[in-house]
Amino acid sequence: MALVRVVLERLAELVLTLLVASVAIYGALYLAPGNPATLLAGGHITPSVLREIERQLHLNEPFFVRYWDWLDGILHGNLGKSFVYRESVTSLLASRVLNSVYLVSYSAVVIIVGGVALGLAAALRRRLGVAITAGTSVGLATPSFVAAIMLITLFAVNLKWFPAYGTGSGFAGQLRHLTLPAVALALSWLAYTAQLTKAAVREELGKDQVETAQSRGIRPRHVVTRHVLRNALIPITTVSGITVAGLVAGDVVVEQAFGINGLGSFLVQATLQKDFASMQAVALILVAAFVVVNGIVDVAGLFLDPRLREPAV
Amino acid sequence: MATAAAIAEIAAPVRRRRHIDPVIVGASVLIGALVVVALLAPWISPYDPNSANILATNQGVSAAHWLGTDPSGRDVLSRLIWGARLSLLGPALIILIATTLGTVLAIASAWIGGLFDQVVSRVMDILFAFPGLVLAMVAVAMFGSGPIAPVVALSIAYTPYITRILRSASLRERNLPYISACYVGGVPARSICSRHLLPNIFPLLLTQAALSFGSALVTLAAVSYLGLGVQPPTATWGLMVATGQTAILAGHPGASIASGILIIVTVVAFNLLGDRLANRHAVQGL
Numbered sequence: 001m002a003l004v005r006v007v008l009e010r011l012a013e014l015v016l017t018l019l020v021a022s023v024a025i026y027g028a029l030y031l032a033p034g035n036p037a038t039l040l041a042g043g044h045i046t047p048s049v050l051r052e053i054e055r056q057l058h059l060n061e062p063f064f065v066r067y068w069d070w071l072d073g074i075l076h077g078n079l080g081k082s083f084v085y086r087e088s089v090t091s092l093l094a095s096r097v098l099n100s101v102y103l104v105s106y107s108a109v110v111i112i113v114g115g116v117a118l119g120l121a122a123a124l125r126r127r128l129g130v131a132i133t134a135g136t137s138v139g140l141a142t143p144s145f146v147a148a149i150m151l152i153t154l155f156a157v158n159l160k161w162f163p164a165y166g167t168g169s170g171f172a173g174q175l176r177h178l179t180l181p182a183v184a185l186a187l188s189w190l191a192y193t194a195q196l197t198k199a200a201v202r203e204e205l206g207k208d209q210v211e212t213a214q215s216r217g218i219r220p221r222h223v224v225t226r227h228v229l230r231n232a233l234i235p236i237t238t239v240s241g242i243t244v245a246g247l248v249a250g251d252v253v254v255e256q257a258f259g260i261n262g263l264g265s266f267l268v269q270a271t272l273q274k275d276f277a278s279m280q281a282v283a284l285i286l287v288a289a290f291v292v293v294n295g296i297v298d299v300a301g302l303f304l305d306p307r308l309r310e311p312a313v
Numbered sequence: 314m315a316t317a318a319a320i321a322e323i324a325a326p327v328r329r330r331r332h333i334d335p336v337i338v339g340a341s342v343l344i345g346a347l348v349v350v351a352l353l354a355p356w357i358s359p360y361d362p363n364s365a366n367i368l369a370t371n372q373g374v375s376a377a378h379w380l381g382t383d384p385s386g387r388d389v390l391s392r393l394i395w396g397a398r399l400s401l402l403g404p405a406l407i408i409l410i411a412t413t414l415g416t417v418l419a420i421a422s423a424w425i426g427g428l429f430d431q432v433v434s435r436v437m438d439i440l441f442a443f444p445g446l447v448l449a450m451v452a453v454a455m456f457g458s459g460p461i462a463p464v465v466a467l468s469i470a471y472t473p474y475i476t477r478i479l480r481s482a483s484l485r486e487r488n489l490p491y492i493s494a495c496y497v498g499g500v501p502a503r504s505i506c507s508r509h510l511l512p513n514i515f516p517l518l519l520t521q522a523a524l525s526f527g528s529a530l531v532t533l534a535a536v537s538y539l540g541l542g543v544q545p546p547t548a549t550w551g552l553m554v555a556t557g558q559t560a561i562l563a564g565h566p567g568a569s570i571a572s573g574i575l576i577i578v579t580v581v582a583f584n585l586l587g588d589r590l591a592n593r594h595a596v597q598g599l
Contacts (some may be wrong), residue, residue, distance in 0.1 A: 028455055029451065032456075137584065143535060145535060145551075145554055146576055149561060149570065150570065152561055152562075153566040245444055248444055252446055267447075283447050283450070287444075291442045
């Protein structure tokens, strides 16, 4: 019963956070200078035409009426209308959202597989550990856009293994096109996960239960997979929330670096063009993605680790 | 007098035995050198960072141009030296504002508690939901591109990280006997917080500042890289990676990679410094 209550509490918190975030996003761009009506009408217009456009677009309504209209639209799948593209934001995003989802998912797989494997290797093999630790320190400090230009230089221009730009078509083509971007996006988080895994595994290795398992003659491989890694995965799951935040933000940069037509590069263009309707929609989607995934990670943590179910002090 | 001498005798070896960490020294020297280079830019940079030469674009390493030239024929080394100014000043301002704001909020939350503490914590939770970069982009859309909007936005974005860590440290300190002793002794709350509590969380504050600096540098450089921060032709390291990128497909990655490596080296220095400082506190039981 306690579990249900905690989950419901988290859900309420999540909805509240999203609501406040949506007011903040809408409000910030509502306050921004520049009148969409003048943008839409272009060149020379008389004040009466301007007022008519404002009336049609409900630009003359008070803030909360307009916010409510916007939120109501979003809940019904209507993200507003872009004044730059003169098209609904929903249809503008429809063709782009999957590219971002693929990129972030691909990256997440690279992070989990690569990070845990490297961390485990570093913890179990001392000499390898030194090299991996040095490598992860550099990886952790490498911004995604720097990783991007280095990967393009090495693997696209010099070795010609992977394409430098674009998204490609078909599953194999997309996978090939998204490999460098996914690695660029993953790099610093992979390094972070590897360091965390190494620390967690080292700590578990020193515990009594591992010693007991070893003295019982259990094969080393099973000791690691069944006794060490299982416990070590708990802190890794806990921080995956931060990782997701990093991926959401990093996605914006990496898409721009590799010319991928996704949510991130769309947000950059919208910012440069002051396309507020698109910005509001994409910013809200990114924040919502982050909040929801974080919420899921939180609840997953509750299931994995019963100690967290106690009310926090 | 005899007692003072005795104390000095006991105290001296303790001070001498204090371990000097080569990593901390090395990282500090590197950071100090970068700051000096940034300050001395007008005197040590070999060329005008903005003087373009279309006859000498994308040149490799040579005696005339130690790090080559960029796609506009500008000297990469001079641009890196001048770029150090805004590339370091930006994150420095962000960390200064965020730690100041975070420390005040953290100590106030720990001291006042109750509703104030709850409200601050909830606001920080909501701020956590905004990736710094997204917040910076919203600020740029509101106030236009340039150095100021992203710095203000990122200062706000980094505040919750500092606040959360310092708040729990302040709470721990608050419950220790020395604070109660001050309180019972009639020391005013403001002096307890500023003279007793603050100095005791200061090492942690410094560690967090060092660790956040690298991350702030990267995020601000990303804003520059996207073309939303400082505008060309002003040099910043992030912008230089972007301007150099146009020449990569033609086989001239030098300008981009040089600035990229400088960013990595700087961030590694700050991260190492932060990590070592953090370990030190862990040993001292902070």
